[in-house]
Amino acid sequence: MTYCVxxxxxxxxxxxxxTRTNAGxxxxxxxxxxxxxxxxxxxxxxxxxxxxxxxxxxxxxLIEERSKAPAERAPSILDTPSMFQTARLVGDVIKEVxxxxxxxxQTADAFGxxxxxxxxxxxxxxxLFLIYPEGNFIESGPDTPFLQIGETKYGKPILVxxxxxxxxxxxxxxxxxxxxxxxxxxxxxxxLPLDLLFYERDSFRVGFxxxxxxxxxxxxxxxxxxxxxxxxxxxxxxxxxx
Amino acid sequence: MTYCVxxxxxxxxxxxxxTRTNAGxxxxxxxxxxxxxxxxxxxxxxxxxxxxxxxxxxxxxLIEERSKAPAERAPSILDTPSMFQTARLVGDVIKEVxxxxxxxxQTADAFGxxxxxxxxxxxxxxxLFLIYPEGNFIESGPDTPFLQIGETKYGKPILVxxxxxxxxxxxxxxxxxxxxxxxxxxxxxxxLPLDLLFYERDSFRVGFxxxxxxxxxxxxxxxxxxxxxxxxxxxxxxxxxx
Numbered sequence: 001m002t003y004c005v006x007x008x009x010x011x012x013x014x015x016x017x018x019t020r021t022n023a024g025x026x027x028x029x030x031x032x033x034x035x036x037x038x039x040x041x042x043x044x045x046x047x048x049x050x051x052x053x054x055x056x057x058x059x060x061x062l063i064e065e066r067s068k069a070p071a072e073r074a075p076s077i078l079d080t081p082s083m084f085q086t087a088r089l090v091g092d093v094i095k096e097v098x099x100x101x102x103x104x105x106q107t108a109d110a111f112g113x114x115x116x117x118x119x120x121x122x123x124x125x126x127x128l129f130l131i132y133p134e135g136n137f138i139e140s141g142p143d144t145p146f147l148q149i150g151e152t153k154y155g156k157p158i159l160v161x162x163x164x165x166x167x168x169x170x171x172x173x174x175x176x177x178x179x180x181x182x183x184x185x186x187x188x189x190x191x192l193p194l195d196l197l198f199y200e201r202d203s204f205r206v207g208f209x210x211x212x213x214x215x216x217x218x219x220x221x222x223x224x225x226x227x228x229x230x231x232x233x234x235x236x237x238x239x240x241x242x
Numbered sequence: 243m244t245y246c247v248x249x250x251x252x253x254x255x256x257x258x259x260x261t262r263t264n265a266g267x268x269x270x271x272x273x274x275x276x277x278x279x280x281x282x283x284x285x286x287x288x289x290x291x292x293x294x295x296x297x298x299x300x301x302x303x304l305i306e307e308r309s310k311a312p313a314e315r316a317p318s319i320l321d322t323p324s325m326f327q328t329a330r331l332v333g334d335v336i337k338e339v340x341x342x343x344x345x346x347x348q349t350a351d352a353f354g355x356x357x358x359x360x361x362x363x364x365x366x367x368x369x370l371f372l373i374y375p376e377g378n379f380i381e382s383g384p385d386t387p388f389l390q391i392g393e394t395k396y397g398k399p400i401l402v403x404x405x406x407x408x409x410x411x412x413x414x415x416x417x418x419x420x421x422x423x424x425x426x427x428x429x430x431x432x433x434l435p436l437d438l439l440f441y442e443r444d445s446f447r448v449g450f451x452x453x454x455x456x457x458x459x460x461x462x463x464x465x466x467x468x469x470x471x472x473x474x475x476x477x478x479x480x481x482x483x484x
Contacts, residue, residue, distance in 0.1 A: 153395035153396050153428070154395050154396070154398060154399050155399075156396060156428050157396050157397075157399070157400075157424035157425075157427060157428060158399075158472070160427050160428065161424075161427075161468070161469050161472050162472055162473060162476055170481035170482055171476065171481075173481075173482040174476055174479050174481070174482070175476065177482075178476075178479075182399035182403075183399075185399060185402050185403075186395070186398050186399060186402065196482075210482075218480070218482055218483060221479075221480055222479055222480075225478070225479050225480065226403070226475070226479065227403050229474075229475035229476075229478050229479065230400070230403050230404055230475060231404060232471075232475065232478075233468070233471035233472060233474065233475045234404055234413065234416055234417065234420075234471075236467070236471050236474075237416050237420075237463075237464055237467050237468065237471065238460070238463055238464075238467065239412035239413075239415075239416070240412055240415040240416070240419075240438075240452075240460055241460060
């Protein structure tokens with residue numbers, strides 16, 4: 001499986017993704033699921049992917065090829081005038097790839113893939129989308145400020161509880177680390193290393209990007225510190241009366 | 243859906259279940275999912291159910307009828323010599339009910355149901371089982387001291403982190419409350435009121451049983467207190483370096 005989160009805060013956008021892919025528990029590999037396109041000073045686009053690896057790689061490759069040789073085939077992801085148009089472009093590529101993979105008479109489910117697309121293009125606001133295998137998409141907003149794909153359930157409660165639009169980047173990373181650690185502890189098909197990126201509103205360049213390896217000291221600090229902090233939090237709750 | 247947990251601690255067994263059943267989000271009702279058989283001084287048996295309501299009710303009714311008129315049809319759930327035999331009896335009833343409901347040529351999935359069975363019979367240890375729709379079952383142990391059925395994912399991370407066999411009953415209730423609250427916040431098809439029961443090892447009678455209604459003060463204290471405690475826990479974690 002996979003776990004990816006895109007999260008919108010007042011200061012910008014934060015993305016985190018795991019790197020495990022599997023075809024059965026006896027066949028696992030490491031593949032990055034975060035792709036970044038950057039034209040410094042003009043646009044930053046981040047794409048996270050979950051689902052069939054052949055589909056997600058084909059989608060990214062097709063977008064990549066078109067962005068590198070824009071003369072060849074329009075439109076390029078580096079030329080779209082808005083984030084909405086960018087999401088449509090990605091959605092169209094997904095439909096094209098899945099349609100191409102699906103043999104006659106077979107459903108598209110096996111080739112399915114979902115994407116989170118976020119970023120900012122000069123002259124527009126930062127935006128964050130979840131794009132479905134059907135190519136349509138939804139956008140995050142104040143009511144739903146984070147979007148998840150893949151194994152979303154284990155890591156959701158902590159996001160629901162602790163998200164605040166005023167979070168700093170460092171606090172948001174903590175929040176995502178805890179959400180990922182909860183997922184990693186429960187689902188073998190989500191695995192380290194983790195990729196992190198944050199984008200600061202109106203900066204039009206990648207703010208910070210880091211890969212947390214399995215032996216990363218900070219990840220271990222968070223994982224162990226969170227267990228301790230949770231036990232203290234429990235102790236602070238009242239006992240059941242009666 | 244449904245969320246039920248059975249949990250084994252040094253002091254005994256603790257059970258919690260929600261009460262929501264639904265056939266689509268536009269058709270929800272309240273049904274208890276916890277059934278208790280007690281012969282004070284001799285045995286306590288607790289059964290939690292998840293899945294097709296017609297199946298789970300038929301299973302419970304069939305067990306009930308046999309326990310009330312033991313002369314009519316053996317074996318009765320009040321006569322089994324061990325928890326293992328009791329789990330087999332329940333498993334056999336499940337198979338019988340699902341087999342009876344399933345029309346020719348249709349799979350049994352639609353009629354599926356899972357059960358948690360726990361308790362103690364004089365002369366034996368307290369035991370806890372998860373019984374599958376196929377009628378077979380697994381037992382909890384030191385490595386997996388809690389069993390969940392229904393919507394298990396949202397509430398699992400907190401159980402994994404904070405479970406300790408030395409927990410008191412009051413602490414276990416807190417733990418389950420948080421696990422249920424995390425699930426309630428994320429899945430509409432799990433709903434209040436919540437049923438709680440704990441059984442103290444070698445007591446051979448129900449120790450404490452309570453229904454927490456939607457407006458229950460303790461539930462609200464836990465839900466709000468936990469949000470506050472989590473924020474404090476976050477604040478105690480270190481910031482990402484760099």
